[in-house]
Amino acid sequence: MAKRSELDDVSAANKDVLKRFEREPxxxxxxxxxxxxxxxxxxxxxAITEEVVDGLNLRLDPESLRFLAFEVLGFKRRFLKAxxxxxxxxxxxxxxxxxxxxxxxxxxxxxxxTAQDVVGTLFSGLSLGSPHPA
Amino acid sequence: xxxxxxxxETVDRYGRSVRFRKVVYEKHLPERPEMAxxxxxxxxxxxxxxxxxxxxxxxxxxxxxxxxxxxxxNDRYDKCxxxxxxxxxxxxxxxxxxxxxxxxxxxxxxxxxxGQN
Numbered sequence: 138m139a140k141r142s143e144l145d146d147v148s149a150a151n152k153d154v155l156k157r158f159e160r161e162p163x164x165x166x167x168x169x170x171x172x173x174x175x176x177x178x179x180x181x182x183x184a185i186t187e188e189v190v191d192g193l194n195l196r197l198d199p200e201s202l203r204f205l206a207f208e209v210l211g212f213k214r215r216f217l218k219a220x221x222x223x224x225x226x227x228x229x230x231x232x233x234x235x236x237x238x239x240x241x242x243x244x245x246x247x248x249x250x251t252a253q254d255v256v257g258t259l260f261s262g263l264s265l266g267s268p269h270p271a
Numbered sequence: 272x273x274x275x276x277x278x279x280e281t282v283d284r285y286g287r288s289v290r291f292r293k294v295v296y297e298k299h300l301p302e303r304p305e306m307a308x309x310x311x312x313x314x315x316x317x318x319x320x321x322x323x324x325x326x327x328x329x330x331x332x333x334x335x336x337x338x339x340x341x342x343x344x345n346d347r348y349d350k351c352x353x354x355x356x357x358x359x360x361x362x363x364x365x366x367x368x369x370x371x372x373x374x375x376x377x378x379x380x381x382x383x384x385x386g387q388n
Contacts, residue, residue, distance in 0.1 A: 166302070168298065168299075170295070171295070171358065171368040171369065173368070173369060175302055177302065181301055181302055181303075181304055182304065183304055183305035183347075184303070184305060184371075185348070185351055185371075185372050185373060185374060186354070186371040186372065186373050187373060187374060187375070187377075188373065188377035188378060190378075192378070194371075196302075196371075199305075199347040199348065199372075200347065206302065208302075210356065210368070210369070
């Protein structure tokens, strides 16, 4: 488990993340082959990737550490079991559809609120894991 | 494994074949525009990593290894690790699932680190 101080820079850079989920475009995608889910704010941009908990990554601007996206490795295999609140959003967006589909979440959609809640939950329990030498 | 076009094929420390299929690369690149210039570095990280980790809850049909290497990035990534999850099938052939730069090693069980036997 990370020391809280290791998360401070990311937390400090993202105090407005929930407001951004109200106004910025949201895109979600799912790669069925590798079981990877991505939810992105705004357009794709260069990033560093920080693992928050096992398999759950934040994509952050390399300089400002502003949140760009989160992605989940082992999404169906692990994440949905641990976060059942996410099931409805996933199923309504993708259903049983084919691999690697992208969907935009319209500004007026109730899914946007769900997405905001998910990210709020993630940030409230933010933990980046213990650094150790590679 | 069915033959498909790849962006690289290499072998890991144990001599197992690992490939990065072009279709996988092309579908992830839009989300990771920063990785377009790091194909060679990705292959190098798989074949000659600084460290290797095993994912904790491997599914029965998959074995997942995470490879890390420092010093593969330029400019804003020069202090980052290149991280590559590789999924191995029952035939012990590996596929790159994704690749990215990160600031720290997280999760998994250390299998090997450079300097260890």
